[in-house]
Amino acid sequence: MGPENWTQVTGFVLLGFPRNHILQALLFLGLTVAYVVTATGNLLxxxxxxxxxxxxxxxxxxxxxxxxxxxxxVSVVVPKMLVITLTGDHTISFVSCIIQSYLCFLLDTTDFFLLAVMSLDRYLAICHPLHYETLMSGRVCSQLVLASWLAGFLWVLCPTILVASLPFCGPNVIDHFFCDSWPLLKLSCRNTCLLEVVAFVLSMLVLLVSLGLTCFVHLHSCHGPPDPHCCREKESVLHCASHLTVVVTVYGSSIFLYIHLSETQSLLFNKGASVLSCIVTPLLNSFIFSLCNNKMKQALGDALRLLQPTAVRKL
Structure with missing residues (x-):
């Protein structure tokens, strides 16, 4: 079909997961529990x-x-999945699909940069405590977080604009539970090989650079040469271990997304890795950084005691 006969698709259909009634009920229950626990933990x-x-x-x-x-x-992905599971309406508008795709990759990319920044923060706190307050002042911390968000915003913006400008003339079925860019590109009427290569290079670049920096900093923090000024406080080391656990989970699930097997295996594999990245990892992080953190548990206990009635506290 020639370009003059293309009809722009106005919406897509997200296949999601198998439509067995029992599995759908279990999926809805599991997603609801996971979302509530994740939201509660991170809000706390x-x-x-x-x-x-x-x-x-x-x-x-x-x-x-x-x-x-x-x-x-998790709020970008799960609510739409819950609506699909509950109502059976698998459609999503073109604009909503592009926005969801952009937000997912924006948040993932910003996450990579922020994890690298957190690794640098732990390195300075553990191995350069005398200069830590100067090097990581409040202003510097704010600038690093802002830089992480800005880098994520700019990194994903150009590929998203290119994807949004592609012609989609059908079919419009995405074999995924959210608008992932890779299956979305397969639906375009235009040859997207160059755009796929650019997106792959950008994704791998941010993944490997941030992972390399994170691993380098962790190795120097834990196995570097003895430093007379190195202050290995228990809390810092424990937080370093918790942070490393999060790094392994986040980067592990992201790397799996770039392992391509057969067509059928890749679809199933990508769905599993996406579930791990978008749902399981945020759920685990709330437990890792709250239940495994003594100061956080103490702060929660203090907050609960303050909420108790005065009479009960006196008893």
């Missing part, structure tokens, strides 16, 4: 680190921003 981290003055440190400032990122990511 944000609220406690904002209210409790003991948590007004650089580490918890970055953690608050990471929790906001994770909460935003």
């Amino acid at each position: 981290i944000i609220a406690l680190s904002w209210v409790d003055h003991h948590l007004h440190t650089q580490m918890y400032f970055f953690l608050r921003n990471l929790s906001f990122l994770e909460l935003s990511l």
